[in-house]
Amino acid sequence: MTALATKAPAAFETPFLSSLISLIRAEDSYGAWENRSDARLLEDFIVTRAEKREMPMMADPDPDTIDRVEKFYKAVGLAIERQSGLMASPMMKISHEGFGRVVLLVGRLVAFSKSLRDVHRFGFEDFDTLAAEGMKAVDQALAVIEKFPDVARA
Amino acid sequence: MTALATKAPAAFETPFLSSLISLIRAEDSYGAWENRSDARLLEDFIVTRAEKREMPMMADPDPDTIDRVEKFYKAVGLAIERQSGLMASPMMKISHEGFGRVVLLVGRLVAFSKSLRDVHRFGFEDFDTLAAEGMKAVDQALAVIEKFPDVARA
Numbered sequence: 001m002t003a004l005a006t007k008a009p010a011a012f013e014t015p016f017l018s019s020l021i022s023l024i025r026a027e028d029s030y031g032a033w034e035n036r037s038d039a040r041l042l043e044d045f046i047v048t049r050a051e052k053r054e055m056p057m058m059a060d061p062d063p064d065t066i067d068r069v070e071k072f073y074k075a076v077g078l079a080i081e082r083q084s085g086l087m088a089s090p091m092m093k094i095s096h097e098g099f100g101r102v103v104l105l106v107g108r109l110v111a112f113s114k115s116l117r118d119v120h121r122f123g124f125e126d127f128d129t130l131a132a133e134g135m136k137a138v139d140q141a142l143a144v145i146e147k148f149p150d151v152a153r154a
Numbered sequence: 155m156t157a158l159a160t161k162a163p164a165a166f167e168t169p170f171l172s173s174l175i176s177l178i179r180a181e182d183s184y185g186a187w188e189n190r191s192d193a194r195l196l197e198d199f200i201v202t203r204a205e206k207r208e209m210p211m212m213a214d215p216d217p218d219t220i221d222r223v224e225k226f227y228k229a230v231g232l233a234i235e236r237q238s239g240l241m242a243s244p245m246m247k248i249s250h251e252g253f254g255r256v257v258l259l260v261g262r263l264v265a266f267s268k269s270l271r272d273v274h275r276f277g278f279e280d281f282d283t284l285a286a287e288g289m290k291a292v293d294q295a296l297a298v299i300e301k302f303p304d305v306a307r308a
Contacts, residue, residue, distance in 0.1 A: 092247075109264065113262075151262075
């Protein structure tokens with residue numbers, strides 16, 4: 001709810017957020033979300049600091065949360081692909097305690113690699129932060145691809 | 155049982171099988187398997203053609219089978235590390251239908267990548283085949299590392 005108030009239209013035009021929105025809309029085979037705004041589709045990605053504080057971290061991260069983490073990195077991959085023309089496949093490993101690792105593979109290159117922690121609390125303060133964090137990963141990966149173009153094409 | 159009969163001592167001296175045996179023995183914190191032979195520890199990796207034919211492929215691969223696939227590629231990673239001095243981390247993605255992908259990452263390099271299928275029936279005809287298949291993966295990865303040494307060290 002707070003999220004919708006802080007909605008920044010520019011965020012939605014970043015290659016990352018537009019990729020994330022395409023991925024989510026692609027799952028809507030029956031058109032049930034056709035009339036939903038982009039902001040509405042992304043609202044579960046917004047978790048405020050106050051909400052995070054209230055989240056228990058005892059049990060396993062719930063499947064919906066893991067699904068969102070996967071979508072986030074798939075969207076990073078799709079944005080990389082749209083910008084570089086090279087396919088980027090995400091692979092993720094999450095332990096039961098909410099720790100893990102995610103990588104984006106482009107050809108023989110590990111274009112992006114990140115340790116994950118507190119997966120239970122995955123979420124972003126607002127749409128600007130969501131877009132900025134996604135774009136940070138996209139830009140890091142594109143820089144690595146630029147550094148090792150032969151490996152990315154191998 | 156058949157497996158023990160076809161045991162080839164040379165197989166056990168390959169860098170792959172000796173890595174696999176170390177990994178399995180490392181899990182034995184209480185020394186329960188101290189008196190078990192190496193062949194006995196590896197017997198679940200041996201699945202004959204006839205046994206495979208009888209395996210149902212309907213349901214999800216069982217967790218013990220997935221655990222064996224993971225151990226196999228961890229051992230490939232350990233053998234790579236022992237031979238190259240570079241850490242190789244396996245990442246695996248297995249769908250519920252027994253399909254998937256496994257990669258071994260060395261620095262920024264995807265040193266090994268393989269599509270998995272029929273994970274339900276993971277296993278090898280005998281110890282020689284187990285050792286040969288493991289060494290094939292080790293050698294492929296080492297060749298890729300040799301081709302892109304900077305990326306493997308990045």
